[in-house]
Amino acid sequence: MAKKVAVFTGARAEYGLLHPLMIKLRRSSEFDLQLIVSGMHLSPRFGETWRVIEQDGFAIDAKVEMLLASDTACGIAKSMGVGTLGFADALERLRPDFLVILGDRFEALAVAQVAAVMRIPIVHLHGGEVTEGAYDDSIRHAITKLAHFHFVSCEAYRRRVIQLGEQPACVWNVGALGLENIRNIPRVPLETINQQLALNLCKPFFLVTYHPVTAADEDPGKTFGNILAALNEFPDHQVLFTYPNSDNGADQLIRLIEQYVTKQPGRAWAIPSLGLARYLSVVQESAAVIGNSSSGIIEVPSLGTTAVNVGVRQKGRLSADSVVHVGTRVADIKSGIxxxxxxxxxxxxxxxxxxxxxxxxxxxxxxxxxxxDPPDAKVFYDLALIQGGGV
Structure with a gap:
């Protein structure tokens, strides 16, 4: 009998990373793919990207509404509570043999805690990483402790997951899924992207994505304002913005984007979500990718483009030599560009x-x-008690 594998996705970027794995699960006779969709995917403000998932040929087995209108810390916490209720119903109905969760977002923590209580084994992707500027860092480690099986993107991250007390035999270094998309997804010509999205984008241009900083002493509104001021120093470059994640403080950033675009007709545009193929294509054609997205650290270096990583959100993450790390002052950002x-x-x-x-x-x-196979009860792997290593 095929194993029922539920894949959870709550954000556009996360779905893009999971896409190649979902295709293989759907095609395999050994697995019955179940898809749980929530968070930003269901929000009109963030582009209702659940439609993209269906256009890609996937059947959505459960849609779990959870995002409240508030983007405050209290509102996000309440959204997690709403999600917990919906995920409990979805998992009770689907009863998967395994639940696949990627990353570190609050939506992922909500579904992970439900699965743990319901004794549904969690397969966690991208554990062991560090992003000191976001509470995602703590969420990622929390999901590691709720999960039974771990697929990490680097050997250093494998060691860190084991350091967190996970059994070495249950931690595999497989690399990052996003790089597979770069290798396999055909690029979309810039002319086609302009037609599809009603843009007039031409070289040279910058791609900008900046997410709220939720766990460090960095004012996201001020930093993003400084990014906008720095962009003004390059009037010969057009600018394409994508929206931030639905973290606390996102509404302020979206307002700043919209105001900037309104004041810069014909030079600047904003798109809630480009979609995977268009995103990879725009990155490859851009003069630089600017902001603090994990994509700038993980995927952009494999597309031959320089990323300018602003501020502390991604602090602690391994990066290629092509990533330019800068502070948050206008002068820092301008210099990085x-x-x-x-x-x-x-x-x-x-x-x-x-x-x-x-x-x-x-x-x-x-x-x-x-x-x-379904795992036995988790046993903490205590490095202090292990003689001679074993890692």
């Missing part, structure tokens, strides 16, 4: 070695999933 536009930076971006693997991740995950 200038550096990204140099011939040396462009050459470095074309030859950068990405620490997140070679792009064969979903095959490696599938090989392990085929061998998995």
């Amino acid at each position: 200038q550096q990204a536009l140099t011939t040396e930076a462009k050459q470095r971006a074309r030859s950068a070695k990405n620490p997140y693997g070679e792009g064969d991740t979903s095959r490696k995950i599938m090989e392990v999933l085929c061998s998995l």
Whole structure:
């Protein structure tokens, strides 16, 4: 009998990463793919990207509404509570043999805690990473402790998951799923993207994505205002913004984006969600990717483009030499953009070695999933009691 594997997705970027694995699960006779969709996917403000999932040919088995109108910390916490109720109903009905969760968002924590209580084994992707500027960092480690099986993107992250007390035999370094998309998804010509989205984008241009900083002493509104001021120093470059994640403080950033775009007709545009193929294509055509998205750290280096990583949200994450890390002052950001536009930076971006693997991740995950049986009770792996290593 096929194993029932439920895949959870609550955000556009997360779905893009999971896409190649979902395709393999859907095609395999050994698995019955179940899809639980929630969070930003169901929100009109963030582009109702559940429609993209269905357009890609996936059947959605459960839609769980959870996002409240408030983007305050209290509102996000209440959204998690709403999600917990919905996820309990969905998992009770679907009863998967395994639940696949990627990453570190609050939606993921809500579904993970429900699965743990209902004794549904969790398969966690991208554990062990560090992002000191967001509470996602704590959420990621919390999901690690709720999960039974772990697929990580680097050897350093495998060691960290084991350090958290997880059994080494249940932690696999498979690389980052996002690199597989880069290798396998055809690019969309810029002319086609302009037609599809009613843009007039032409080179040179910047792609900008900035998310709220939720666990550090960095004022997101002030930092983003400084990014906008720095962009004004490059009037010959057009600007394409994508919306931030639905974290607390996102509404302020969206308002700033919309105000900037209104004041810069013909130079700046904002799109809630580009979609996976268009996003990869725009990154590859852009002069630089600016902001604090994890994509700038993980995927952008494999597309031959320089990323300017602003502020502390991604602090602690491994990155390629092609990523330019800058502070939050206007002068810092301007300097980082200038550096990204140099011939040396462009050459470095074309030859950068990405620490997140070679792009064969979903095959490696599938090989392990085929061998998995429902786990026994978790036993803490105490490094202090292990003689001679074993890691």
